[in-house]
Amino acid sequence: MGSAERLRPLLLAVFLLGLHHSSGFWILNVVFPPNAKLKQAPSNSTPPLLIGKSIIDKPTLVHWLCYKKTEHWFTLWLDLNMFMPIGVDCWIDNVRLTYNRTNRQSSNSPGVQVRVPGFGQTYSIEFLDPNKLAGYFYTMVQHLVNMGYTRNETVRGAPYDWRLAPNENDDYFKKLQDLVEEMYDDYQQPVYLLGHSMGCHYILYFLNHRPQAWKEKYIKGFISLGAPWGGAVKPLRVLASGENDGIPLISNIKIREEQRMSTTNPWMLPSDKVWPKDHVFISTPTFNYTNQDFQRLFRDISYEDGWYMWEDTKNLTSDLIPPGVEVWCMYGVGLPTPITYIYDENFPNKDPVDFVYADGDDTVDSFSMSLCKRWIGQQEKTVHVTEFRGLPHLDIVFHEKVLNVVQNILEGNLDTPVEVDV
Ligand SMILES: *[C@@H]1O[C@H](CO)[C@@H](O)[C@H](O)[C@H]1NC(C)=O
Ligand SMILES: *[C@@H]1O[C@H](CO)[C@@H](O)[C@H](O)[C@H]1NC(C)=O
Ligand SMILES: *[C@@H]1O[C@H](CO)[C@@H](O)[C@H](O)[C@H]1NC(C)=O
Ligand SMILES: *[C@@H]1O[C@H](CO)[C@@H](O)[C@H](O)[C@H]1NC(C)=O
Numbered sequence: 001m002g003s004a005e006r007l008r009p010l011l012l013a014v015f016l017l018g019l020h021h022s023s024g025f026w027i028l029n030v031v032f033p034p035n036a037k038l039k040q041a042p043s044n045s046t047p048p049l050l051i052g053k054s055i056i057d058k059p060t061l062v063h064w065l066c067y068k069k070t071e072h073w074f075t076l077w078l079d080l081n082m083f084m085p086i087g088v089d090c091w092i093d094n095v096r097l098t099y100n101r102t103n104r105q106s107s108n109s110p111g112v113q114v115r116v117p118g119f120g121q122t123y124s125i126e127f128l129d130p131n132k133l134a135g136y137f138y139t140m141v142q143h144l145v146n147m148g149y150t151r152n153e154t155v156r157g158a159p160y161d162w163r164l165a166p167n168e169n170d171d172y173f174k175k176l177q178d179l180v181e182e183m184y185d186d187y188q189q190p191v192y193l194l195g196h197s198m199g200c201h202y203i204l205y206f207l208n209h210r211p212q213a214w215k216e217k218y219i220k221g222f223i224s225l226g227a228p229w230g231g232a233v234k235p236l237r238v239l240a241s242g243e244n245d246g247i248p249l250i251s252n253i254k255i256r257e258e259q260r261m262s263t264t265n266p267w268m269l270p271s272d273k274v275w276p277k278d279h280v281f282i283s284t285p286t287f288n289y290t291n292q293d294f295q296r297l298f299r300d301i302s303y304e305d306g307w308y309m310w311e312d313t314k315n316l317t318s319d320l321i322p323p324g325v326e327v328w329c330m331y332g333v334g335l336p337t338p339i340t341y342i343y344d345e346n347f348p349n350k351d352p353v354d355f356v357y358a359d360g361d362d363t364v365d366s367f368s369m370s371l372c373k374r375w376i377g378q379q380e381k382t383v384h385v386t387e388f389r390g391l392p393h394l395d396i397v398f399h400e401k402v403l404n405v406v407q408n409i410l411e412g413n414l415d416t417p418v419e420v421d422v
Contacts, residue, residue: 008220009183009191010144010155010410011176097163097261099305104312106168106263119159120179121152139398140406147407154187163262165313166205173206180218190220192410196397197364198268200227205316207323221326223406225396226361229320230274230368235265236281237341240301240348252351266306267313269294274318274371280340284347301348320371322379328409328416329372329383330402332361332391339365363393384416391422 097106122141141155149155158179160172180191195203203222207215237243242256259265270281272291282289282297289297298307337360341352359366366387375383386405388396396402401422409416 008189165267194223200224228364229371231270266310271318331369334389
């Protein structure tokens with residue numbers, strides 16, 4: 001067995017953008033998490049790793065009626081009730097956030113308490129539900145265990161409430177800092193942070209708000225997987241007409257209710273600092289919306305709170321201030337990814353009728369994800385960029401070739417390939 005003292009801790013900070021229900025993901029990975037390949041001879045020099053992701057606990061129930069109905073379904077589908085035609089209303093009610101334009105704060109529905117379970121452990125990020133049907137980071141964590149990591153010890157998770165942007169999540173960053181320091185103290189080695197998708201913005205925000213001396217001492221590196229550095233186009237569709245990502249039985253309009261409550265969707269809109277001002281993101285028979293027209297867009301889709309949420313969150317990470325630690329920026333390329341949604345006169349209450357595509361990972365375009373290249377030369381620490389050709393957005397957390405690169409980094413072979421075919 002590898003001796004735990006020698007392992008460099010790893011914190012997995014995994015956060016998704018409302019992008020977490022892609023059909024490929026649910027069908028291929030949720031029900032049958034791919035098995036991590038078993039490796040002999042665990043290395044005893046693996047550095048600690050911290051993974052973060054977003055999850056909320058099943059909150060107290062608002063209606064006894066919901067409880068009745070969900071109880072019936074939940075023997076098998078606990079917490080996956082959102083997939084059930086009956087459960088979805090209760091689920092939406094439970095995760096509902098109310099936004100107050102005056103004080104610009106979100107709060108839970110009365111009677112609902114939400115807490116993020118499993119902070120510092122891995123079970124909460126390995127599976128999205130207690131019955132372990134929805135494998136998320138399971139494959140990666142198992143791969144790490146096979147190379148000598150120990151769950152809850154040298155590899156830990158840092159889940160967060162995915163409904164809130166960093167400006168409303170101060171507590172999370174304090175807990176994250178404490179966890180990093182605790183792992184450093186336990187293993188006497190600086191920690192790697194690993195994020196997925198929106199989680200990478202969470203880590204960037206965290207690092208941008210820590211002094212350089214703190215980062216030098218505690219952080220070994222930042223591994224970012226599929227980060228939409230310049231924002232993503234998809235949340236525009238999500239907010240306008242909803243997107244069930246192939247989950248059967250839930251209409252896009254129904255899921256839109258939930259998707260409009262979170263301040264993280266407006267936060268992730270395509271940044272006006274990097275996208276051309278004349279790029280049309282949403283085209284309708286009456287108007288072409290660019291990033292100069294968000295206020296009008298929010299008004300036209302009857303979601304004016306979204307404008308305020310966007311104003312509150314748009315500057316949190318959009319300046320892409322270098323993180324000040326060594327970075328491994330990895331993302332998928334080579335797949336058609338919508339960058340313009342074209343609607344007919346039923347906008348915004350029907351799905352788009354056509355798309356304009358650009359290169360990307362099927363969810364985020366490669367222009368946005370490649371913006372980490374800006375940091376090369378902007379900071380002293382090295383910035384490594386690896387593009388995985390043909391790799392979809394969600395597969396990046398469990399694809400064998402990605403796991404092998406991550407393993408190489410953690411084992412100290414810091415140079416990574418520039419391009420990998422999957
Ligand atoms: C919104 O916040 C303001 C200021 O804190 C408060 O006076 C008002 O009652 C709140 N509105 C609602 C609907 O809670
Ligand atoms: C990690 O912690 C969770 C929650 O306390 C526990 O259920 C699980 O068994 C632990 N895993 C290991 C490998 O110790
Ligand atoms: C939107 O842009 C398209 C493509 O440039 C153009 O054909 C169309 O007339 C524009 N629509 C409106 C309402 O301006
Ligand atoms: C956000 O940044 C823009 C320009 O980068 C600036 O004009 C604006 O005042 C900032 N907004 C806030 C709320 O800080």
